[in-house]
Amino acid sequence: xxxxxxxxxxxxxxxxxxxxxxxxxxxxxxxxxxxxxxxxxxxxxxxxxxxxxxxxxxxxxxxxxxxxxxxxxxxxxxxxxxxxxxxxxxxxxxxxxxxxxxxxxxxxxxxxxxxxxxxxxxxxxxxxxxxxxx
Amino acid sequence: xxxxxxxxxxxxxxxxxxxxxxxxxxxxxxxxxxxxxxxxxxxxxxxxxxxxxxxxxxxxxxxxxxxxxxxxxxxxxxxxxxxxxxxxxxxxxxxxxxxxxxxxxxxxxxxxxxxxxxxxxxxxxxxxxxxxxxxxxxxxxxxxxxxxxxxxxxxxxxxxxxxxxxxxxxxxxxxxxxxxxxxxxxxxxxxxxxxxxxxxxxxxxxxxxxxxxxxxxxxxxxxxxxxxxxxxxxxxxxxxxxxxxxxxxxxxxxxxxxxxxxxxxxxxxxxxxxxxxxxxxxxxxxxxxxxxxxxxxxxxxxxxxxxxxxxxxxxxxxxxxxxxxxxxxxxxxxxxxxxxxxxxxxxxxxxxxxxxxxxxxxxxxxxxxxxxxxxxxxxxxxxxxxxxxxxxxxxxxxxx
Ligand SMILES: [Zn+2]
Numbered sequence: 268x269x270x271x272x273x274x275x276x277x278x279x280x281x282x283x284x285x286x287x288x289x290x291x292x293x294x295x296x297x298x299x300x301x302x303x304x305x306x307x308x309x310x311x312x313x314x315x316x317x318x319x320x321x322x323x324x325x326x327x328x329x330x331x332x333x334x335x336x337x338x339x340x341x342x343x344x345x346x347x348x349x350x351x352x353x354x355x356x357x358x359x360x361x362x363x364x365x366x367x368x369x370x371x372x373x374x375x376x377x378x379x380x381x382x383x384x385x386x387x388x389x390x391x392x393x394x395x396x397x398x399x400x401x
Numbered sequence: 402x403x404x405x406x407x408x409x410x411x412x413x414x415x416x417x418x419x420x421x422x423x424x425x426x427x428x429x430x431x432x433x434x435x436x437x438x439x440x441x442x443x444x445x446x447x448x449x450x451x452x453x454x455x456x457x458x459x460x461x462x463x464x465x466x467x468x469x470x471x472x473x474x475x476x477x478x479x480x481x482x483x484x485x486x487x488x489x490x491x492x493x494x495x496x497x498x499x500x501x502x503x504x505x506x507x508x509x510x511x512x513x514x515x516x517x518x519x520x521x522x523x524x525x526x527x528x529x530x531x532x533x534x535x536x537x538x539x540x541x542x543x544x545x546x547x548x549x550x551x552x553x554x555x556x557x558x559x560x561x562x563x564x565x566x567x568x569x570x571x572x573x574x575x576x577x578x579x580x581x582x583x584x585x586x587x588x589x590x591x592x593x594x595x596x597x598x599x600x601x602x603x604x605x606x607x608x609x610x611x612x613x614x615x616x617x618x619x620x621x622x623x624x625x626x627x628x629x630x631x632x633x634x635x636x637x638x639x640x641x642x643x644x645x646x647x648x649x650x651x652x653x654x655x656x657x658x659x660x661x662x663x664x665x666x667x668x669x670x671x672x673x674x675x676x677x678x679x680x681x682x683x684x685x686x687x688x689x690x691x692x693x694x695x696x697x698x699x700x701x702x703x704x705x706x707x708x709x710x711x712x713x714x715x716x717x718x719x720x721x722x723x724x725x726x727x728x729x730x731x732x733x734x735x736x737x738x739x740x741x742x743x744x745x746x747x748x749x750x751x752x753x754x755x756x757x758x759x760x761x762x763x764x765x766x767x768x769x770x771x772x773x774x775x776x777x778x779x780x781x782x783x784x785x786x787x788x789x790x791x792x793x794x795x796x797x798x799x800x801x
Contacts, residue, residue, distance in 0.1 A: 275531070277548035278540025284548060310546050310673050316661055336571065336677075338563035340554065342615040345533050348554035356564055356672060364675050370553040379571040391536075395552055 274347045274370075276393040283311050286325045291394040294387045297325040298365055309365045330385035332357040332398070335366055339374045357383045357398045369398030412693075415501040416649030416800060418642040419448025419635035420762040425598050425753035428522040429629035436631035437466040437517035438474040444633040449646030450511060455635075457482035457509030459499045461492040461756065466517050482509040488667060490706055490787025492516075493757035494795040498655035500636035510637060516758035517631035526627045526754055529557035530669060550669040558668055558708065559624055563616040565789075566711040569678055570618060572726065577618055579729035580710040581609040584622045584750055586737040587707060591747030594773040598626050599751035623710040625749035632758035634765070639800060650765045651800045653781070654693035658684035659791030671789035680788035682719035690721075693796045697721035700796075701779040702767055703741060704760035706787045707748040716785055720794075745774040757786045764797045 279288035290297040299308045301315035302322040314321045335356040343350045348370075355369040355377070369383070382401035387394045421443025423429070423436050445452055452475045458468040460483070468483040484499040486492050493516065500512035520526040531538055531551045539548025555561065569575045588604040591597035604622065612621035642649030663681050664670045671677075690696050697720060705720075707713045714728035722741055723731040737743045746752045746763040753759055764784040766772045785794040 273536070274554070275535055275538040275551050277552050278537050279548075281540035281548065284539070284546070288548075310549065310664065310666075310670055336564040336568040338560055338567060338619075339614075339617040340560060341613065341617070344527070344529055345554065345556045347533075348556075352554055354553055354555045354560060354564065356568075366673055368550055368553040368555055368672075370555075379568070390552060397553075 271349055272347045274390055276390045277395065279393060283313055287311065288393065290325055290327070291387060291396050294394065295327050296330045296385045296396050297327050298359070298362055299323055300326040307362050307365055328359055328361050331360040331401070332383045332385070333360070334377055334379050334381045334383055336379065337377050353377065355383070355398055367396065367398070371399065375400070412651050412653045412798070413501045413505070413655065414639055415504050415636055416639040416642040416651050417497070417634055417761070417765050417797070418637050418645040418647065418649045419444040419446070419450065420765045421445070421447055421633045422596070422759070422762055423630045425596060425628050425630040427627070427629065429519055433465045433517040433519055433523070433631070434470050434474060436629070437471055437515050437633070440517065440631035440633035441471065441475060441513055441515055444513070444635045447647060448635045450635060452476065453478055454511045455513050456480055457500065457503050457512035459484050459486055459496040459512060459514040461489070461496060461516050462487055463489050463756070464515070464517060466515070471515070482512065487793065488790055490708060490757045491790055491792040492786060493761050493793070494655055494784055494786040495657050495793035497634065497636060497652060497761065497795055498657065498793065501652055501655060504636065504638055510641065512636045513633060514636065515631060515633040516756050518756065519629045520754055521627040521629050523629070527557060527559065527624070530667065531556060545666045546670045555669060559619060560616045561669055561672055562709040562711050563619045564672060565677060565715070566618050569711065569715070572678065573729065575714065575729035577610070578606065579733045580623055580714060581606055582732045583707070583710040583713045583737065584609055587744045587748045587750035589738070590745050590774045591751035594746050594752060597747040597752040598628060599747060619709060619711065622750070625708045626751070626754045628753040628755065630753055630755060632755045632762050634758070634761055643800070648769060649800050650768045651798045653695070653796040653798045654689055655793065655795040656685050656688035656692055657791070657793045658688050660684055663791055666790070668790060678715060679725065680715055680719050681791045682716050682785060682788050682794065685792055685794045686720045689794050689796060695781065695796060699781050700741065700783045701781045702745060702776045703743045703783040704745070704748070704764045704785070705743050706757050706760060706785045707744055707750050708787060710750065712788060713743065716788065720783065720785065742776045745772050745776065760784050768797055768799050
């Protein structure tokens with residue numbers, strides 16, 4: 268049987284998203300916010316989508332959230348992800364409209380709305396924010 | 402059901418005058434160029450127009466067949482207009498819109514639009530995004546944001562729609578059985594269409610529930626087919642079309658719709674939009690109904706983009722056939738076989754996956770009375786193109 272290849276790591280050098288991965292390397296979860304109008308810009312864009320300002324900064328959040336949706340994948344597609352596994356969407360406690368993705372092996376019992384906590388796992392030296400039930 | 406004559410807007414002044422398709426198969430054994438050429442020649446023959454008269458070409462951005470290639474195989478002497486339009490399934494209606502605009506502006510007189518793919522034997526439609534060999538995800542010129550998805554095993558459109566379906570169930574109590582009704586309607590329609598890949602394979606609700614789970618809550622029959630084949634469409638002015646072999650089918654209106662908040666990128670980043678359960682189809686519907694001066698109650702039959710059952714369910718809401726959240730009960734009510742017949746050729750779920758172009762072809766055949774599942778008296782047909790990125794749709798009507 269073929270060996271499971273490593274999971275792909277995120278690109279950490281895209282100018283628009285690099286700050287997210289740099290913070291993750293420090294085990295901090297961040298969202299992009301506007302210095303002028305304080306809006307959250309998610310996914311990160313090169314300017315504020317509310318006021319047009321280019322003065323953006325990464326704001327640290329608690330890393331607490333709630334399960335927004337999930338799917339258990341049973342059909343093997345990508346060789347790095349043996350089935351079954353679960354993909355979660357988590358909405359942040361401070362900014363419920365902001366969602367991040369998570370990966371859990373297997374098919375754990377999950378119900379929408381349950382509390383989730385971020386943790387950081389290392390993928391080939393890159394720190395990846397991930398989620399598990401609180 | 403049928404609008405009073407004179408109530409409709411005057412329309413675009415353009416019509417679809419020819420449609421053509423290849424065989425739909427799992428292994429064509431031919432190039433996408435050969436398939437595109439065959440579908441184009443069939444569409445031209447259907448219209449009674451000589452290939453040499455084609456002076457405009459519209460191609461889907463994802464098609465491997467370039468306009469240049471088709472100019473060669475069709476031996477076109479003078480193409481004055483071409484356009485490349487739209488991502489995958491969001492493209493077909495918009496492509497017809499480019500043809501309309503080219504004709505109205507005088508850039509072309511006979512425009513060919515096509516979609517050709519070896520979606521089963523070549524690069525499989527279900528293979529998902531990003532190279533499976535890539536060790537780094539995302540960062541490709543910015544704006545795609547694959548780095549937020551692929552490292553988590555979220556790699557396909559089906560998995561994304563599964564997350565949408567799960568959330569729709571959480572918020573509105575939508576059930577798998579309701580999704581099953583959409584799959585069953587498409588499958589039933591395919592049983593009268595010998596060209597459909599699922600012809601001769603009827604399905605019960607038990608079959609639907611017994612099929613293996615792919616990405617919960619979506620099972621095998623919530624997924625569209627993967628197909629080798631091609632579709633082509635010929636557009637001219639309606640006036641010119643009245644001289645063609647078959648009755649022109651009028652393009653009453655075409656609309657595209659995109660707005661901030663829909664989220665950029667290709668597909669997966671749609672999961673980050675504020676309102677996950679409303680597609681840009683909602684905006685397209687507003688633009689479309691306004692331009693056509695028609696509303697949902699005027700639609701006699703609809704060809705709704707159905708990459709997955711949930712895609713149809715959300716569009717039933719977005720195009721105003723029921724209120725937001727009621728797509729499930731509406732789908733289960735029997736309406737899709739009676740008051741709002743949908744996907745009369747079987748759609749992506751049971752005819753073929755031609756990235757929305759077979760929906761255009763069926764819209765035309767339905768209004769000509771050539772559908773294998775005819776809707777008696779149908780004069781107004783909605784054709785929607787894909788979601789969840791910014792998308793397009795159109796309304797076709799009989800010419801009168
Ligand atoms: Zn701002």
